[in-house]
Amino acid sequence: MRAATVSRFGGPDAVEITEHPVPMPGPGQVRIKVAAAALNPVDAAMRSGVFGGEERIGLGWDVAGTVDAVGPGVTWSADDRVIALATGHHTPLGTHADYVVLDADTLAPAPTTLDDTHAATLPLNTTTAAQALRLLALVPGQSLLVTGAGGGVGAHTVELAHQQGLEVTGLASADYKEFLISRGADHFLARGQALAPAGFDGVLDAAGLGSDALAAVRDGGAYAGLWPGQEPRSERGIRVGALSVQADGALLTELSRLADQGVLLARVAQTYPLHAAVEAHARLAEGGLRGRIVLIP
Template structure:
């Protein structure tokens, strides 16, 4: 079978298509025949060596949508079930950008009703990141939240989920995204060319990675959550500062999948590429300017 891997770190030119055996399925696991797998910025980070692993062959891909192909002992799934799932962390030699992927059974959820595989594949990493970040913020109904990078994959889902929690949400993004974000549940909008009001928000989800500029918008004693552990700013004014380390969670993903099936969470696909053109897909991701995920289709 084919798998997208890197054996040296670098840009899109480092991406390889490797022939590997179909992976065995172990106890408590399922093997998924991949129908679609989203390409995320974290894949570019792995390709370029941010997570280490020099000298190893590293498999790329965290998100997956497809059908259950084989079931290990103790896994409560059936062959043919249509599923989505999240594989996290450093993988040698196989990720989800492959013809087949093996995941722990508790990292898998039913695919959302009414969505095709490409759109379903865009959901796991971004929706779980948004939901778990909001959990870390621990804001109560009516409290104020600023989401930076609000038109991106994680940011948009954070706006949508914050609306469901009854938070007062301000979205910070490009001026062109104001109408879109209002349609997804933002109560207020702030163009990214403007500086947020100092100490104005109970919490900030800094999906854009603005760091200290976003921290300045948090009230004394509030909460700042970033998306890249180790890159968060130092605390000040009694603000709780933390960063998300996203976890696979099939039960939570099932809930988010249901929201996507009703339209409460919007799955966005910018473009699809055949698996064999993964290098071109990485190059397009590097160009930026996308609204929605690039998805690889075996």
């Protein structure tokens, strides 16, 4: 089978399409025939060496497809439509492949209202948003600032925070205002506007503003970043954390249900065939995408 991998770090041209044996599921595992797999900024970070590694690394964290084979002790059945999140920075094979083997408890039923291409955009970004909100531990009625609110994680955080009863302010480029208000933001700030000091109970800093975002949190509030090790130092009694996302099939099942209910909107910017992964990475590097690039085997 084919898989997108890197054996050296660099730009988009570091991505290779390599041949591998079709993996076999072990006890408690499932093999998925990949129908679609989103391309995320974390894949570009892996490709460029942010997370290091000395062996060939497989790319891809998101997957939508059908169950193809199961190992002992698994209740999933062949041809079940599923989505899943494959976490890990140094795995030999990721989801940008014809097949992927994952632990059965990381899978969730695919949303019935979405095709595989759109469903493939959900696992990483929605799981990250949901786990970041858990990390912040705000309660209904409290105020949340989401920086980078136009991006995949940011927009889903706005949607989930609204659904949880938080008062949400989205910070993004000015042309995202109408979109974010439609997705549940109570207030909008255009990128470049001054942030009111100590004005929010919590912030999800999807844009990586660091100390500037921290300054917008009230004394004793909460800050969550998305890149462990890059979060600002705590001050004024603010809880500071950075999320290391974890695959969670039960959580993803609930998020799939919310997608079917229209709470979560799947956004696809462009699709590329798997063999054009280099071109897909180049397009991601250009920026300006409204939604995810999705690779189709």
